[in-house]
């Protein structure tokens with residue numbers, strides 16, 4: 001439904017896109033994950049006909065983005081990183097105008113606007129100018145604008161940035177609902193948790209290139225397998241605990257005296273937990289907490305880019 | 321390219337949007353309401369007494385100064401209102417809404433035609449207000465219905481052409497503030513080095529040479545002839561040709577610059 005091949009785009013000396021490839025199947029959600037400046041917004045702008053790439057090609061809903069931008073536009077809905085709304089128009093007027101520009105007839109546009117205002121809990125503010133809206137309200141209205149014509153393909157650039165936890169959950173529900181209704185979604189995000197939770201597939205991009213691709217699970221496995229992790233009550237017993245773990249799993253155990261953690265790579269779950277508890281008990285180790293743990297996407301990100309994802313997020317805070 | 325009907329539909333949608341803007345920020349109309357009123361009154365009462373005699377002597381038939389200067393004020397106001405399109409467009413270009421429009425399956429040029437058509441409405445308002453205020457203080461347009469209608473038509477054509485110059489300027493210059501400066505530095509002198517307030521014969525030869533040939537003078541002279549029902553200046557077709565010429569250059573140039581600016 002969306003396909004990008006070898007996209008290049010430079011702004012002066014900055015290579016925002018340096019040979020980006022990816023595709024999204026119909027009715028799926030692709031999460032595009034990457035730190036600040038990775039090229040996410042540029043990729044979305046190219047696919048939504050807003051920016052012309054220097055080279056490469058792209059199709060959306062089977063239509064060539066470079067050759068028939070006007071035809072692509074009737075197939076897509078876009079909510080960019082910064083809300084694209086008319087500040088002097090009310091929420092209702094914004095949606096109505098956008099609907100009519102999608103060539104819906106006036107009555108349909110009005111009905112659809114009412115529906116979306118209701119769904120995004122903007123009823124009370126519907127007849128106020130957007131100038132008076134909070135950041136979260138703008139984001140919701142902007143998403144409403146993207147959905148006015150019920151397009152088969154929707155692009156969302158950091159849809160939850162700036163939303164409170166409640167708003168974020170509501171947005172997640174909504175995006176999930178879109179895909180269940182058959183809409184193809186490309187969303188970018190800085191939040192690993194978000195991609196993990198929503199996306200069928202994740203593409204990790206860094207410096208304008210896709211550096212990894214797969215489901216959240218596949219990405220995690222690509223980096224490292226599962227670990228058995230325990231927390232014990234007395235750090236003096238960490239040595240004994242490590243010896244028990246090493247007999248159960250593979251390789252060396254990681255030990256952290258500060259947090260009284262010990263962990264070991266394991267290849268299967270079969271009876272491991274019961275044996276571990278029994279043998280640790282026999283060795284006189286008091287266990288506070290025990291469980292299997294997969295690497296988080298943060299760790300995946302770190303392993304893939306050599307930089308932690310938090311670096312990107314703290315940069316974002318500096319910017320804000 | 322979209323169909324003509326689609327283009328018309330979208331342009332109308334853009335006009336509606338601009339009219340809502342005006343409703344919410346009426347200050348946007350000051351340049352076509354308050355300032356022309358001030359100009360009519362100021363020039364008539366402050367300068368009228370002093371300049372009036374000169375004009376009468378050089379312009380042929382003895383005229384009240386108000387009858388001479390109205391054409392100048394009409395055209396000057398319309399020129400500024402038209403060029404001001406650039407500031408309004410530059411404002412729009414700085415905001416995210418243009419990105420929204422560009423992602424919609426609409427006629428992209430409708431953003432610009434909507435803008436220039438709205439300015440045509442603004443020009444009509446300006447002409448109506450100046451006409452009434454002028455008549456209250458002695459303006460007597462005795463050119464008959466046909467003459468006055470032709471004068472208004474010419475002024476609107478001129479305003480529309482300058483709106484497209486404004487579109488090109490707005491797409492070219494980055495900030496509205498810079499545009500304000502450019503307008504003041506370029507358009508302001510042009511409106512004065514013309515036959516707007518005094519006949520060009522009173523200027524030094526080199527200046528008069530330029531003033532006589534620049535389009536604003538030609539349009540003013542033609543408007544003067546048509547509204548007053550006289551034939552002194554005989555600008556005739558040249559004024560209309562200038563307007564059509566400006567439009568023929570500025571229209572495609574504006575579209576091209578806008579496209580270039582918004583597709584990076």
Ligand SMILES: Nc1ncnc2c1ncn2[C@@H]1O[C@H](COP(=O)(O)OP(=O)(O)OP(=O)(O)O)[C@@H](O)[C@H]1O
Nearest residue numbers: 011014016034035036037038039040041042043584
């Ligand atoms: N119009 C532009 N002019 C100049 N440089 C640009 C422009 N747009 C993007 N860039 C540069 O291209 C690179 C990629 O930017 P892009 O906005 O695509 O990143 P991003 O992944 O969306 O980042 P963020 O998470 O901060 O939104 C950055 O280095 C940015 O500075």
Ligand SMILES: [Mg+2]
Nearest residue numbers: 040041042081
């Ligand atoms: Mg971005």
